[in-house]
Amino acid sequence: MSERTVAVLAGGLSHEREVSLRSGRRLAAALRKVGAVVLEWDVDAALVERLRTDPPDAVAIALHGGEGENGSVQAVLELLDIPFVGTSARSCRRAWDKPTAKAELARSGLDTPDWVALPHTTFRALGAQAVLDAMVDRLGLPLMLKPDQGGSALGAQVVADRADLPAAMVSCLAYADTVLAERFIVGTEVAVSVVEDRGEPRALPPVEVDAVGGVYDYTARYTPGATTFHCPARLDATVLAALEEAALASHRLLGLRDVSRMDAVVDADGRVQILEVNVSPGLTETSMLPIASAAAGTDLGELYAALVERAVERG
Structure with a gap:
């Protein structure tokens, strides 16, 4: 690429945070290899001034969770007219x-496991046990519990026994005020990354996940060999x-841009059940976007260099 100055956040x-730092280091190294001048910046109170004085x-x-995926940082970049790789603030929020994303996917005819999302206040006001019983009666067991917002499978767990639900709910609520309870789908877990070439999204080869413990949780995601x-x-x-x-339909439907990753399970009937769609895929040594990019014969640095050029053109 031409000698662009790229700030990796x-x-x-x-x-x-720690996963994000690992992604950032890998992305910075990949961009330097293709000729970029890379600035590695944390997201803190000094960021806006840095962007203003040294754009x-x-x-x-390369942020995961919180401000990096909910559209907050993207909104600040838009306010400052700084070109950036990735989805717009509004679509990040969706x-x-x-x-919200699952509802949009379901309305469009895409398959996603049946679910219910309930805030902490509902359990407190209506009685936790009564609500949990209704949840099991409707969705059955096992259930996948996860925070309604967030990533890296933090707080997510499979519950197969009704007696384990209260403790699992408490653990999940440590990461969010609302729990998403989803019917657990037995099948093959797969991730499909989408990248855009000259404005047209294309899917990279699907990556199959085979976790040693059977559940692709935080430990399985970021422990080499797990x-x-x-x-x-x-x-x-x-x-x-x-x-x-x-993956392409999800990317377009949610208004995503440049890069995304769909996580799904292929059930016993061969149907694709979409779990979620990510606007900031991981780039660590155990992340699936780099694996898919390598399988497609695409260098990670070259891939992101092309996305940087598109961002500059948009700006």
Whole structure:
């Protein structure tokens, strides 16, 4: 790439700070290899002044959780007219709130596991046990519990026994005020990353997740050796095509831009059940976007360099 100055934003104050720093370091190294001048900036009270006094050609966001994915940082960049790689602030907000995104996906005809989202106040006002009983009667067991906002599977857990639900709810509520309870789908867990070439989204090869413990939780995601990845996923061509189409449809439907990642489960009938869509995919040594990019024969630095150029052109 031409000698662009790119500020890589990583860190922040979310629960996913350490993962974000790892993503940021890898992205910075990849961009330097293709000739960029890279500034590695944390997201703190000094950021706005840095952007005003030393504006880069573009910003690449390697933030996970909180302000990095809910549209807050993107909104500030838009206010300052700083070009950045990634989804606009408004569309970040749509994807960040899992129940909202799932509702949009379901309305469009895409499959997503049945769910209910309930705030902490509902359990307190109506009685936790009564609400939990109604939840199980409707969705059955096992259930996947997760915070309604957030990533890296923080607070997410599978509950197979009704007696374990209260403790699991308390654990989940440590990360958010609202719990998303989702029918647990048994099947093959797959992630499909989408990147844009000259404005047209394309799906990278689907990555199959084979977690040693059977659940792709925080430990399985970020502990080397805890998960085996297969790219492309070990599924037949028809299912692989359906996965790619679902990822592209989700990317377009939610108004995402430049890069995204769809997490899904392929059930016993071969249907793609979309779990969520991420606007800031991880870039660590165990993250799936770099795995898919390598499988497609695309260098990570070159991929992001092209996205930086698009961001500059938009700006």
